[in-house]
Amino acid sequence: MLKKVVFLSLAGPALLLALLLSPALAEDDSVAQDGTGQGNGELLDRVVALVNDDVITEQELASEVAMIKSQLRAQNTRIPADDVLKQQILDRMVLRHIQLQLAKKAHISVDDETLNRTLESIAQQNNLTLLAFRDVLEREGMQYTRFRENMRDEITINRLQKRQVNDRINITSQEVDAFLVNRALQTGTQYEYQLGHILISVPEAASPEAIANAREKAKKVVDELHAGADFAETAVAVSDGRQALEGGRLDWREASALPSLFADWVIGREIGAISDAIRSPSGFHIITLLDRRSNQPQLLVTQTHVRHILLRVDDPTRS
Structure with a gap:
């Protein structure tokens, strides 16, 4: 029994067909079973997702779920309901397959x-x-x-x-020069920030009703966080961001390397502060300042380093 069909565009004409199959498949006529749900005493390894020519099996999903649960326990993070966790993990596995397929097409490999x-x-x-x-x-x-x-x-x-x-991204020499001038004019201690991030996603071309529902969900999450809910546990349970299973924890970054939506909010905030829902094209973002540390940068910065900073790699607002 087909539960959900999702098409995602890949580079070129190829299409992703992710077929998420219901547990009711166990009763499908194509699966020979006895009354206990087993065929000849052996449980068949069902396909739970097809990603072009790749498959994700039930055993692979179960193995990934077990590993993530072990990691969450080690971090003393509350484990969400099984159906929520499985969907989060399956989504991430599908994305990983897509990325690896694109890498293979681009002849990217690791020796x-x-x-x-x-x-x-x-x-x-x-x-x-x-x-x-x-x-x-x-x-x-x-x-x-x-x-x-x-x-x-x-x-x-x-x-x-x-x-x-x-x-x-093409960064011009003028942009590099402007960055160097601005950094040279700055005085005092610089900071790096570690943020927690929750994304309530909104699909492209979403209806006003869908946007309103996402906004209401984000507001509810903000209210729960202000009432004392644990940020990491909440991220694992509800976030659509790619760091959800890590409790929404982002890497350390200077304000200049943060998405502008986040950088505008974080400056001057106290550790532990929680934002309201911040709207972006991908949905509603909720962030918290987990920690801050001083980082006095060298004023002599090579253009290579400057270009890397200006790239703002792995922008969570695009997740």
Whole structure:
């Protein structure tokens, strides 16, 4: 039984057909079963999503759900209802498949040498040798080979995103010069900010009713946060942003590297402050200032570094 069909456009004429199948599929005539819901004593691994030529199976989804639950428990974050969590995770898995397909089409890959260096760096950051790090993963129930391939995928997707940003944005020499002048005129301590982010998305060409419903949902979330609801738990449960399963936590950034919607709000705020719902083309954003730290930048900045700052990579308002 078909539950939902979603078409998303890829680069070129290819289309994503994500078929999210209902649990009622277990009763479909095409699945041979006995009265216990099993066929010949064996549970079939059903397809829960098709992404072009790739499939996501029920076992893959269950494995991902188990891993995310383990991470949330380790962070002492309340785990949302199973149906909510599964939908969040399935959406992210579909997006990951799309990005990896685009990377393959663009001939983007990660060789073993680069992957090994990355894994060694992660181990060193945890004060471990690579062998000890592997043992820790195995004790935590994570297969090292799976972790390794997941990391390869993450690096691949990161390279894809950087290439797309560089292809899309052209920063002029005048913009670089203006940035350098502004930074040279600044005095005093600079700050980096860590924000929490919740997105209540609004589809393109949404009806006034859909926009009103999203606005009302965002307002309700803001009210719950002001009443004491945990931001990270709320993000996991309701956010449509790509960092939802990380509790909505964004990376450290200077104000100049934040989306302007966020930068305008964050300056001068106290740690723990919560914004009202902020409207953007992608929906309604709710942010909180998790932390702030001083960062006195060097005034002698190369144009390469300036261009990187001006790019504003991974803008959450586009999520």
